[in-house]
Amino acid sequence: MMKKQYKVGSLFAGVGGICLGFMNAQNPDAEYIMSWANEIDEFACETYRTNFKHTLLEGDINMVLHPENSDNIEYYSQLHEKILAEPIDILNGGFPCQAFSIAGEQKGFNDERGNLFMSFIDLISQLDAKFGKKPRILFLENVKNLKAHDKGRTYQVIKSKLEASGYIIKEMVLNTMLYSDLPQNRERIYIIGFLNKEDADQFTMFDNLTPFQKKKGTEERAEDVKKIIDYSVEDKSYFYTRERYPHYFVTEAEFKELEGEKNIRIHLTEAITEMYQFYQLRRGQYVRKNQSDVCPTLTANMGTGGHNVPLILTPSGIRKLTPAETFKLQGFPVGNGYCLPTTYKGKAYGNSHLYKQAGNAVSVPVITLIAEEILKIISK
Known part of the structure; x- marks a missing residue:
């Protein structure tokens, strides 16, 4: 029938x-x-x-x-x-x-x-x-x-x-x-x-x-996170490193030297310590772990850099999410029937568009x- x-x-x-x-x-x-x-x-x-x-x-x-x-x-x-x-x-x-x-x-x-x-x-x-x-x-x-x-x-x-x-x-x-x-x-x-x-x-x-x-619970959430996050990603463009973002890796000694110039010290590797968790650099002033064991709400401007971008700890360091991961966090079966464009009108398809779309x-x-x-x- x-x-x-x-x-x-x-x-x-x-x-x-x-x-x-x-x-x-x-x-x-x-x-x-x-x-x-x-x-x-x-x-x-x-x-x-x-x-x-x-x-x-x-x-x-x-x-x-x-x-x-x-x-x-x-x-x-x-x-x-x-x-x-x-x-x-x-x-x-x-x-x-x-x-x-x-x-x-x-x-x-x-x-x-x-x-x-x-x-x-x-x-x-x-x-x-x-x-x-x-x-x-x-x-x-x-x-x-x-x-x-x-x-x-x-x-x-x-x-x-x-x-x-x-x-x-x-x-x-x-x-x-x-x-x-x-x-x-x-x-x-x-x-x-x-x-x-x-x-x-x-x-x-x-x-x-x-x-x-x-x-x-936390363990069940971790299993859900593992299905979405690719912890083997090594593409350097996604990682937050001291070389690229020195103001997010300020040691106590360096901070003392800056006294008077800056009243906020951020060191990502001190703040982001757990795998299978999501963190945010809030307004460029402090790092916060999501208390619900999940990713904070994805936004349309997360691809522009700056504040409130979800960050994760992987074996290769601290990084932001890939476009594929943001789509997967919305339930799109990327790699399993749903594809993200790589080119458009003969040019590379920018990640910023994909982040906006996922948000x-x-x-x-x-x-x-x-x-x-x-x-x-x-x-x-």
Whole structure:
């Protein structure tokens, strides 16, 4: 017997974390099929195309939905036709979070990236106008701070817009380290919209999360870390050495000579002493070990160097994570079906793009967990 198929469209797809999460969802009777995905960043698009065969609509979603406003009407008209080529059952997306993030300036809807949320409402309206059918399920992901931003007003606007489009909304903040085997502390809000009341009533996952939680001790976390970190890496470009960063390897004797010039002494080899643990150089002022035995939240700017970059101890010394490791910390099966680009337009593909992509990505297994719960309901 053929499985029931539910068509999925993905806005702000990035490198495909939400898409992959849905595609990985297991159910004996049903499966998700990707209709299309949309992304504007050309480097993220290259990573996406490297790993997925379905339609990728590369460009500004506002122009895709309104080609008449574009300087390239012919190109965007083609994308417009593709995004409205067929009705979809699920519309998902991790809409840009920088406008709401604690790490950003928290401008919210005053920031153009915050207003991009409205493209969900716009697309739902256009699908409804063409097919007389809205997506049955909405699945949105964003930073935890979205709920608290502007004293809760930002989220109320988002929720009320979704409700006005006909959806019953349920939301929950989940931490990656509690709902997957990934050793990363990453709190994100997951927002699910249900067009049908029966679906909403049957989705009880957020009412009782206990059965879905994974509570792990230090040794179990270490085993998870070993599956992700390659402790044989010797590429010198990843290592923090005294030659490259003398101000992070200041001895007590040297510090005494600097007295009056500097009031902070940092020596990485004194502070970073345990394997299978993650450390951070906080604001360039002190080193902190993560107290949960996991990696601190990966950020989009971790590839730019500087502060708050996760550091680890290996047999070859202290180093930052490789791009492959950051993707693995988000649950992408790098080396096992998921590939990172090495060249683009005839040039080497910079690691900085990959670090940014991993930091902006979602935790794939958490997406799969929720996607499976949704699939149970809609396939009944």
